[in-house]
Amino acid sequence: MRLRVLAVLAVLVGTFLAVPPQAASAATTYRGEGDDVIRIPVTTQPSLVKATHRGESNFIVWALSTSGKQVGLVANAVGDYKGTVAFNTISRQKVRSLEITADGAWTLQVLPLTKARYWAINAKGEGADVLRLTAPLKAARRITLRHAGESNFVVWTLDNRGSTTKLLVNKIGDYRGRVLLPAGTRYVTVEADGAWSINRG
Structure with a gap:
């Protein structure tokens, strides 16, 4: 009987340890x-x-x-x-x-x-957001940014580790312009008070 109890406990402990930490919470x-x-x-x-x-x-x-x-x-x-x-x-x-x-x-x-929102180089949003590519950008790419608002429109790029790499835009109010998205970009953070869009070319 004692051996059976120990065997059950061993199975339970093994199951617990097999659960990845991120899945537990x-x-x-x-x-x-x-x-x-x-x-x-x-x-x-x-x-x-x-x-x-x-x-x-x-x-x-x-x-x-x-x-x-x-x-x-x-x-x-x-x-x-x-x-x-x-x-x-x-x-x-x-x-x-x-x-x-x-x-x-x-x-x-x-x-x-x-867990940032998936991004395929074309995106629309309103207000602050963070976008995520499936993998770091292999080559620099030109993108068009638009913003319809009254306050700050600020866009930064981040690398695969989440470290800030380049300031793309820092304007107030309505904006339209083309900028170069650098190679290695994995994330983009957007600060805005209105509707915005990011498009290829």
Whole structure:
């Protein structure tokens, strides 16, 4: 009987250890209203924050280090907001918390950078977003960018590791222009307050 119990325990332990760490925990959505500080699993990797806010005043989100220092501005808007932003793309910090300033209800979801929206060089969106190619770009490619808005339109490229590589656009208001997407690009981050598009050529 004792041998049978030990055998069952061995099977259970083996099954548990065989489960990949990432499969054991699903992405968590944090919800709140007004100012708050939420603790997230510590990460030093480039990551995503999907955020929403329903309010009339400032909505500001900072990534905080383990010592409480502000190390990455995730969101900075007035009123309603919906967007996806990357952090830890310039310098790798040990992020432990998110600090929220808000006057209304909000949601935050923290995800790996690899969960960014798939991108096939042609894309449309509105507001902040992060796009992902299936693989790093092998050769430089010309793209056309458009933005219809009143505030900042900022586009950065990231490499396969999620590190910032090149500033493509930094304008205010409506924009249309052609830029060169450099070889090695895997991700693109978009900061915008209006509708935008990215197209080949």
